Amino acid sequence: MTRPLVGLSALVLIAAILTLDLARAGAPDLFTAPPALAYGSGQAPSGAHCTAN
Amino acid sequence: MRLTRISLVLAVLVVLGFVLVMAGARSALLLAVGLGLGLVLEGLRFGFAGPWRMIVTDRDGRGFLAQLVAIGLVALVAFPLLAGSTELQAAHAPVGLGMILGAFVFGVAMQVVMGCGSGTLINAGSGNIIGLLALVGFIAGSFLGTYHLGWWTSLASAPVISLQGVAGPNAGLALTLVGLAAVAALIIARAAPGKRMPPARLWIAAGLVAALALANLVIAGQPWGVVYGLGLWGAKVAQAVGVDVGATAFWAAPSNALYLSQSILTDVTSLTNIGLLIGAFAVMRWRANPGAPAQALTLPAYGAVILAGIVLGYSARMAFGCNVGAFFSGISTGSLHGWVWLIAAFGGSLLGIRLRGVILRPAPVTAGVRA
Numbered sequence: 001m002t003r004p005l006v007g008l009s010a011l012v013l014i015a016a017i018l019t020l021d022l023a024r025a026g027a028p029d030l031f032t033a034p035p036a037l038a039y040g041s042g043q044a045p046s047g048a049h050c051t052a053n
Numbered sequence: 054m055r056l057t058r059i060s061l062v063l064a065v066l067v068v069l070g071f072v073l074v075m076a077g078a079r080s081a082l083l084l085a086v087g088l089g090l091g092l093v094l095e096g097l098r099f100g101f102a103g104p105w106r107m108i109v110t111d112r113d114g115r116g117f118l119a120q121l122v123a124i125g126l127v128a129l130v131a132f133p134l135l136a137g138s139t140e141l142q143a144a145h146a147p148v149g150l151g152m153i154l155g156a157f158v159f160g161v162a163m164q165v166v167m168g169c170g171s172g173t174l175i176n177a178g179s180g181n182i183i184g185l186l187a188l189v190g191f192i193a194g195s196f197l198g199t200y201h202l203g204w205w206t207s208l209a210s211a212p213v214i215s216l217q218g219v220a221g222p223n224a225g226l227a228l229t230l231v232g233l234a235a236v237a238a239l240i241i242a243r244a245a246p247g248k249r250m251p252p253a254r255l256w257i258a259a260g261l262v263a264a265l266a267l268a269n270l271v272i273a274g275q276p277w278g279v280v281y282g283l284g285l286w287g288a289k290v291a292q293a294v295g296v297d298v299g300a301t302a303f304w305a306a307p308s309n310a311l312y313l314s315q316s317i318l319t320d321v322t323s324l325t326n327i328g329l330l331i332g333a334f335a336v337m338r339w340r341a342n343p344g345a346p347a348q349a350l351t352l353p354a355y356g357a358v359i360l361a362g363i364v365l366g367y368s369a370r371m372a373f374g375c376n377v378g379a380f381f382s383g384i385s386t387g388s389l390h391g392w393v394w395l396i397a398a399f400g401g402s403l404l405g406i407r408l409r410g411v412i413l414r415p416a417p418v419t420a421g422v423r424a
Binding site: 008034035 | 075076077078079080082134138139140141142144145146177178179180181182184185188189270271272273274275276278279280281285286289290292293308309312314315316317318319320321322327330331333334337338343344345346369373374375377378379382383388390
């Protein structure tokens with residue numbers, strides 16, 4: 001397999017996961033979207049990180 | 054060639070616009086950060102697993118030193134930012150038996166597939182079949198790891214220890230920089246003459262990676278990470294095929310349950326992961342010659358790559374992160390576990406370098422045709 005074909009396969013894999021997710025979880029609610037920057041927002045951090053347990 | 058490049062730029066803008074419209078400005082910015090990281094890592098050949106191998110096999114310390122420079126630059130800004138803000142969180146995790154074992158095993162596996170957390174995404178996006186197979190395994194492994202994380206952390210484990218927590222923000226930063234300098238001194242001592250000073254390419258890459266990692270911190274409120282997003286993707290796929298993921302302790306925790314129920318486009322690490330992959334793909338397609346495909350392997354060797362990918366993901370979950378979340382972000386935000394991860398993973402890396410040649414057997418070449 002050529003590199004472009006393998007790279008495209010990787011993109012298709014991600015697109016498939018995203019499509020599956022959008023079909024199940026639905027689109028995000030833009031009205032509850034966080035401010036563009038967390039820093040200076042006054043909100044406590046809410047994201048999930050690899051260090052989560 | 055020109056048409057390909059114009060198409061690439063347009064495609065990237067369309068994806069960014071799609072995420073902006075679907076999930077808002079923060080998600081689009083994080084995707085852009087991931088894209089930038091993908092462009093830098095692939096375009097300037099800044100990596101993690103490769104330089105760890107090079108210092109051992111070729112006594113070439115330039116790539117490893119560039120990593121330390123990037124971590125130091127992030128620490129210089131991140132420590133004061135974290136000290137003065139309640140909106141940002143560091144990558145702090147406990148040191149424990151499971152964490153140390155996980156980091157060691159991760160070090161082994163990352164040398165077998167020649168790709169760490171970020172490297173696997175970059176390799177897959179840039180068209181390396183080993184990277185793509187390892188990525189599939191990584192997604193499965195980091196999800197499987199969430200099933201047993203509670204057990205691993207129930208083994209001997211210390212509380213979360215941070216250098217700023219022990220010594221305060223200024224002294225914590227000083228300790229971090231001294232630690233990085235000590236590791237750099239070891240690398241310089243090991244490296245052969247002429248293989249000590251990073252070339253301009255790596256200095257630029259280190260600066261850009263640091264800037265993008267800091268952008269990640271300011272935008273997301275948390276440091277750069279990889280593993281959580283991949284585990285979340287695995288959980289989403291498992292849910293789709295009927296697995297009751299929410300019944301597990303990890304995914305039943307309120308914060309994780311929330312991300313499980315929401316779109317991937319709201320998850321910080323998922324967005325940067327997607328950006329990394331697209332960025333690497335864009336660099337590969339931008340080049341006039343995308344390069345030769347990875348050397349074909351025997352079928353059992355391809356199976357071993359997937360297995361190594363699973364191990365990579367599982368062990369990263371045990372270790373509270375990979376080279377990015379634990380090593381890069383852990384150390385640059387003062388977590389002791391980042392330093393322990395470095396030692397354990399480097400030990401595993403020494404074993405992985407020896408195992409790679411044994412496990413990844415090239416396919417035989419017959420009559421001029423690669424099998």
